[in-house]
Amino acid sequence: MKLKYLKYTTEELIDNKHFRAWILHGKKQEKWKEYTNQFPEFEEKVQRARKIILFLHENGTNSQSATVHELWNEIQQYNKNINRRKQFIRFGGYLKYAAVVVFALFLAGVGYHVLRNDDSIYHFSENSATQGGNDAKLVLSNGQHIALRKNESSIRVDNTDDAIKIDNDSVINMAQLDAHNNGQGLNEVTIPYGKKSYIELTDGTKVWLNAGSKFAFPTRFTGKKRLVYLTGEAYFEVKHNDKQPFEVSVEGIIVKDIGTRFNISAYDSDENIETVLLDGEVSLKKAEGIDLLNKEIVMMPGHKASFDKTNKAFKVVPEPNADQYITWIHGWYQFSGQRIDDVFKRLERYYNVKFIYRRPFPSSELIAGKLDLKDSLNQVLTTISDIVPIDYRISGNQVIVNQKVNELNPRN
Amino acid sequence: MTDDRKIWNDFKSSKDYALSHIYHHHIDLLFRYGRKFSRDEDLIKDAIQELFFDLIRNRESLGDTDNIRFYLLKSLKNKIIKTLQKDQKSLHQVTEITEPKFSSVYSHEEDLIERENRERNEQLLLKGLNELSPRLREILFYRFTCELDYPEICDIMSIRYDSARKMVFRALRTLREVLSASDIMLFFLLKSC
Incomplete structure (x- = not known):
């Protein structure tokens, strides 16, 4: 990292992409820390810049999760309808059954x-x-x-x-x-x-x-x-x-x-x-x-x-x-756009272990990759932690996973 | 940003995870952004819905992008402006941020002093933010909440590069001053204890 950052004003720090990447995502943590430890004046600027960055990053009300969910359902439904029109999957028509439904429901009680x-x-x-x-x-x-x-x-x-x-x-x-x-x-x-x-x-x-x-x-x-x-x-x-x-x-x-x-x-x-x-x-x-x-x-x-x-x-x-769905028969596991907790669920089966999540965990994060299941669990987890910010610890047949803690990140 | 390009292409080739990814990654921001233009939650929701319907309907013919967030923000802005103009309301007439709630994932784990400290800072910064003009608040939102580049900000706000930078720095200075003033106050408070 360059010494020029030491001369930056608070505003310049805030506006700097690399500085924000450190504050928000913990990028190049060690190098920045070296500076803050060495130069107390710089540290002061950093603290102030950090408060403003976190504030602006979070700024605004959170959406109502119900609305978000509802909207998602509508969008998904729309997507399905569009897809169905485009796909060549043969669905039996709904309507031709409509007439039978009443009759059949009645029957259901009697001759189930x-x-x-x-x-x-x-x-x-x-x-x-x-x-x-x-x-x-x-x-x-x-x-x-x-x-x-x-x-x-x-x-x-x-x-x-x-x-x-x-x-x-x-x-x-x-x-x-x-x-x-x-x-x-x-x-x-x-x-x-x-x-x-x-x-x-x-x-x-x-x-x-x-x-x-x-x-x-x-x-x-x-x-x-x-x-x-x-x-x-x-x-x-x-x-x-x-x-x-x-x-x-x-x-x-x-x-x-x-x-x-x-x-x-x-x-x-x-x-x-x-x-x-x-x-x-x-x-x-x-x-x-x-x-x-x-x-x-x-x-x-x-x-x-x-x-x-x-x-x-x-x-x-x-x-x-x-x-990708059958790569497991060859001893590896390939996936794309998979929720990380689904990936872990699979690993639980392959390695006969149990994953335990501590603290807020980015379980819905989507990841893609290829894992060699002939590797040890430790190797596989190291690979995963390269792409997802997690820390893990294997103890017996338990794997304790945390979101990677960024020493400076939790706001004060 | 290559991730964005891949996801966008996956979306265009009808992979469903991509739609879900795009929606869930950006929906909060889109709602927040929408609120900068109008307090009418239904209007915002409809605009977002229409935006996604358009995307789905036209997915094969969509252009490329390596910044999905920017693409969505810009499209949403156009949608909302169109609706507002239809409704004879002018842009920025009703603007933004009344009482943001700062809910935090970590809040239950923080100790009390830390939280009070944080809340105090946020109150101060919020006050500072409210002193800014809507235009300055808008640019801060693009730069630091949406993390857009300057060229993208210039595009979306129709301003020039140097004025964009000037606006950002002017806005940041105000916020910084609010904080430093309070630090001095806190210093005296602690001394007198």
Whole structure:
């Protein structure tokens, strides 16, 4: 830094971009501090300039958050309408159902159970088993537990050998398994935080299962459709079969493949179930509810469908970065325009840790980047703290995050 | 500012995060800015809404910018002026800042003395600010609240570079004097304790 700043008047300091960058954002803190420590007169000017800068920076009333929110909703709605006009997503028309609504609602009271779609009803054996401390395991339809010891285990249902192979060792004889329950039962894979798994199903469909997920599948697909169940996140490469469609049932919705690569993220802790389509075509519908009203939404490649679990509504938007959603299968995590707390949520799953926020934290800040998940958590956090003003401390399986404190910034 | 360019381009290519980013990063400032022209909150809200609707509708044909804030401020100013002229009200007739509330994120953590100190400073500066002409207040807002460059300020206020600088320094001097006067007073107060 240049000595010329020492000769600056208070006004000149205030008007100086670099000086303001220090006061407001803590840029080049050490160098400025050197001067203020050395020259008390300069320090006096700095203090005065600082008060004025902070005052002018904050000046004005804050907006009513309700108004801001309301306005945002209107803008978002408008955006949606414009997009819908431009998109080639086929939505079933609303109006043609209008006449049926009254009738159907009446029916709902009477024959609700009859008309319900039963595919959604599957309960994983242990509901909250995805938290830390649990081991990865496969529970077979006959109740047998098999531990998955590797961090990235693979499970293959091999038709030619008639066996389920784990990490390429033949373990389970399928004929025996079928004899036990007529081939009807489901096998369940549980992958805790910090681990991953790859599963090849009997029809050749490939499934990558991400940390903190559960997946249930039959040994053989015998019915009219190939139905599997998921909570958590998985990426699918489906072997298409017109006669026997592939369906994934995820907490309240059903994703049906029409020849496809797609990624589903449906963690309990997330508000939305996200389906990203890379290739082919999938259709989505709510699992519960009355079939008449249950519109099927057909997605095109390069789009993302979010299902809001509270409002039970779908929203489909173009996703130019669709590829980024499956980078996790290769062991890295790429994102753009992601909320920082969402990024941390992901890291919690990969590293099996818990983030704790202290003080006001810029959780809604959007960041973009690419993280190598083979790096240690410490390395990953160092990378993040280069772009976001945070301090962090890892203690055990907790990560304590603070907004970076700028010694001089809190106003006095 | 390259960030702005990327976000703007993402917005133009219909990435939804970009719209959200642009809105939430600038909305407070836009409201504050709007209040400099009118106290009619609905008018401001409508103008901002119209501004965003325009952006969304014309997103493909928008020009480039590497300063979104400036782009938004300038567009909003045009919108509001148009509305005001329609309503037969002249610009700057009703101006600004009656009683700003200085809510602060840190307030609950500060100790009492610190807060009183800060509030005292803010009261003083506010008094100083109110002594300034609307034009000077406007330029301070652009320069230090919106962090615009001089060329941008000249553009938005239709003034020349040297007069912009002169105005900024004149306004800052007033504020600085208000503060120094009070420091001397405080010094005596402390001595007499």
